[in-house]
Amino acid sequence: MINFVLLINSQGKVRLTKWYSPYNQKERTKVICELSGLILTRGPKLCNFVEWRGYKVVYRRYASLYFCMCIDADDNELEVLEIIHHFVEILDRYFGTVCELDLIFNFHKAYYVLDEILIAGELQESSKKNVARLIAAQDSVVEEAKEEAGSISNIIAQATN
Template sequence: MCYCLFMDIDLYLQIHFVLLVSRQGKVRLAKWYSAYSQKERAKLIRELSGVILTRAPKLCNFVEWMGLKVVYKRYAGLYFCMCIDQDDNELEILDIIHHYVEILDRYFGSVSLLSLQAYYILDEILIAGELQESSKRVVGRLIDAQDSLVEIAKEQASLVSSIIAQATK
């Protein structure tokens, strides 16, 4: 079992936002933990995508940007980006990104096959921009429980639809 950096995470580590951006610059996931207007979000995504996508692969994965720090890592065709304060620990964020990617890989089999479920998984790991759950097993159990609830709801909706269809004949 490997030791993860975020086991001793600073309690005041604040993630401002999480972005997953494709190599073509399309946003695949955006989660905001600080207040930004729609206009600010669009500008921020456009500028930050331009900065990260044009960086050489050999450069470090930390960028000082607009008084903040952006930590990013490329997996498959996606850039996983997290924005933090200047004095926060970049290595902790890289570990959180890797943790998230490992859970996505377990759930989807490939990071490139993201869906809306990726938001739910992120919400199990981070709450209000702070690390909530570091255990992959716990997150896996929570995801499985959510999937079970969705299946039960689908079955119940199907049953209700068939009852309504029979009643209206």
């Protein structure tokens, strides 16, 4: 089971977090500080697995972002590396070569993608096409809601004039 997902840039700033195990805010802050210090100081030729507090942290660097997932000690690290790569490929498809700014300004869309792939810390959807289809449907619902809200506000504005 995946306990949490962290996206950290090379300066140690958190860009996305998703917690599947209960941690209070103080523990979350401590975990982020510990892991960012641990992962960012590792050399590029070292393996992408770190044992930490009885868990394993699997991470992978893409450009300036570190995608980290904390798993149980007996889980398969290579499977989690594939999940990370799967997540990045879907983000690339959606944003067209995803970068840190895409995640900063469209963080809600990155959460949509992550929520379609993982549910309760377990892989739920391995098909990139299905995830892309579901995200496109979600985007169309959001656009329709924006248009409807705009037309309602126009009606109200006309009625008050």
